[in-house]
Amino acid sequence: AQSVTQPDIHITVSEGASLELRCNYSYGATPYLFWYVQSPGQGLQLLLKYFSGDTLVQGIKGFEAEFKRSQSSFNLRKPSVHWSDAAEYFCAVRNTGFQKLVFGTGTRLLVSP
Amino acid sequence: DVKVTQSSRYLVKRTGEKVFLECVQDMDHENMFWYRQDPGLGLRLIYFSYDVKMKEKGDIPEGYSVSREKKERFSLILESASTNQTSMYLCASSSTSGLGSNIDSGNTIYFGEGSWLTVV
Numbered sequence: 026a027q028s029v030t031q032p033d034i035h036i037t038v039s040e041g042a043s044l045e046l047r048c049n050y051s052y053g054a055t056p057y058l059f060w061y062v063q064s065p066g067q068g069l070q071l072l073l074k075y076f077s078g079d080t081l082v083q084g085i086k087g088f089e090a091e092f093k094r095s096q097s098s099f100n101l102r103k104p105s106v107h108w109s110d111a112a113e114y115f116c117a118v119r120n121t122g123f124q125k126l127v128f129g130t131g132t133r134l135l136v137s138p
Numbered sequence: 139d140v141k142v143t144q145s146s147r148y149l150v151k152r153t154g155e156k157v158f159l160e161c162v163q164d165m166d167h168e169n170m171f172w173y174r175q176d177p178g179l180g181l182r183l184i185y186f187s188y189d190v191k192m193k194e195k196g197d198i199p200e201g202y203s204v205s206r207e208k209k210e211r212f213s214l215i216l217e218s219a220s221t222n223q224t225s226m227y228l229c230a231s232s233s234t235s236g237l238g239s240n241i242d243s244g245n246t247i248y249f250g251e252g253s254w255l256t257v258v
Contacts, residue, residue, distance in 0.1 A: 034178075061249075068142075068228060068251040069181075115180065125171075125196070126230075126247055130180040 027052045029118050031129035038106050039137050046101040046132050048116030058099040059117040059126065060090055069115065075099065086110070111136045141165070142250035144229050150256045157216040159253050161229030170212035171230040171247065172196075172204065181228065187212055188234070219257045227253045 028051045038044050050056060057076050061069040073084025080092040090101045099116060116129040145160045163170065169188055173181040173196075183196030185204040193204050201223060205213040212231075216223055232247040 059246075066252075066254075069230075069249040071246055071248075074246060117181075125183060125186065126181075128173075128181040130178060 027056070027118050027120070027127045029116050029127055029129035031114075031116055031132050033132045034130070035133045035135065037135040037137055040108050041105050044101075044103045044106045044110070044134070046114050046116075046134070048099045048101065048129060049097050050099065050116075050118045051097065052118055052120075055094070056118045056120070058090075058092060059119075060084065060088070060099075060101050061115045061117060062086075063113045063115065063131075065112070072101070072114075106134075106136055108136045108138075110134060142229055142231050142248050144227075144250040144253045146253050147251065148254045150258060151216075151219050153220060153257055155216075155219050155257075157219050157255065157257075159214040159216075159227055159229075159255070161212045161214070161231075161250060162210050163212075163229075163231040163248075164210065165231065165233070165248075166209065167231040167248075168209070168234040169232045169247075170206065171232075172202075172212065172214045173228045173230065174198065175226040175228055175252070184214065184227075216255075219255075221257050223255065224257045225255060227255060229253075 030049045059074045060072040063069050072088050073082050075082050075092045083089050113131045113133045115131045117126045119126045142163045171186040172184040175181050182198050187193045187206045203215045229250040230247045
């Protein structure tokens with residue numbers, strides 16, 4: 026069965042510093058991978074997605090993620106964090122032939138001044 | 139832009155009540171989903187639907203049912219609410235266009251803003 030692991034429950038980053046959120050997945054074939062962000066009390070907004078091709082994908086709000094098949098990872102990065110990036114971030118995976126998303130447990134990002 | 143609307147953002151219900159959570163999408167999507175979100179557990183799929191009047195159980199269907207009488211609307215029903223169903227519920231939708239074909243576009247799933255349900 027598919028699964029997603031986000032090993033960091035909380036991460037605190039200083040404003041202006043770089044950010045990397047970790048995501049590892051378990052799936053036999055090449056999965057479809059997603060990163061979503063959730064601001065407090067809100068629904069989920071898609072940041073970026075990987076289906077195939079270039080393993081470095083660009084998303085909204087200055088985020089990017091890199092798919093590494095050998096490490097079964099899809100880590101999210103941002104070179105300079107802004108206070109408005111404080112939110113919860115979810116990594117998700119799904120089969121190529123099905124629509125169901127399997128989510129990680131999320132990483133809460135705190136941004137310090 | 140795709141819009142998934144959950145009509146009730148905040149509800150407080152009593153134990154044993156029947157609860158309806160409504161979700162409407164405006165993009166003619168075939169697929170609709172109900173997820174439940176709890177701290178430390180992420181999002182878990184309750185039910186999903188690939189077409190009108192069709193439904194499939196997700197990972198945690200116990201205590202829930204769903205209804206999809208029209209393509210744009212997907213309702214989650216708690217037949218007899220219990221305190222352990224206090225949670226945030228998220229509705230989502232997606233298109234099947236291209237899915238499974240040689241040109242599988244891997245369609246994105248779009249979420250509503252969530253419904254906070256408290257059962258007392």
